[in-house]
Amino acid sequence: MFEKRPSEEWIAAVRQSAKDKTNRRFLNDSIHYTKILAETMIRPATQSVDIYSGSLDRTCYEDAVVNVKCAVRILVDDLQAANWAKAGDNVTIKKAPRDMGEHFFIADGAAFRFELDHNKAMAIANFNEPEVCAELKRRFDAAWNA
Numbered sequence: 001m002f003e004k005r006p007s008e009e010w011i012a013a014v015r016q017s018a019k020d021k022t023n024r025r026f027l028n029d030s031i032h033y034t035k036i037l038a039e040t041m042i043r044p045a046t047q048s049v050d051i052y053s054g055s056l057d058r059t060c061y062e063d064a065v066v067n068v069k070c071a072v073r074i075l076v077d078d079l080q081a082a083n084w085a086k087a088g089d090n091v092t093i094k095k096a097p098r099d100m101g102e103h104f105f106i107a108d109g110a111a112f113r114f115e116l117d118h119n120k121a122m123a124i125a126n127f128n129e130p131e132v133c134a135e136l137k138r139r140f141d142a143a144w145n146a
Contacts, residue, residue, distance in 0.1 A: 004030040038064040055081035097146040
């Protein structure tokens with residue numbers, strides 16, 4: 001189910017969009033896509049990263065989260081499964097106060113990945129859509145401060 005791998009063209013387009021910070025949506029539907037997006041959105045972040053995840057799959061997030069240079073706030077449904085993320089120097093992790101629905105992450109107030117269907121790892125992502133990030137940040141902050 002989660003074995004679909006991105007094409008070289010998709011990877012090149014994502015890397016170019018990350019470099020140029022273009023407003024272009026990317027569909028993605030496997031953990032392999034998620035890993036690439038996490039590495040191209042989270043790792044280079046300089047201001048802040050907020051992540052809401054069920055268990056923070058180590059395969060997808062480890063390289064990005066442990067090496068990020070800015071503050072990272074993580075809300076998870078399964079705190080025990082996500083304990084590995086505490087290895088990051090700038091990482092604060094909490095159990096989500098409730099199921100927040102779709103999983104997502106935002107980086108530097110402009111880049112995001114938002115799951116449309118968690119069971120299929122189907123999501124949309126964009127490197128420059130601050131309006132969507134503002135709404136996701138509002139939802140994240142409300143849960144973080146609950």
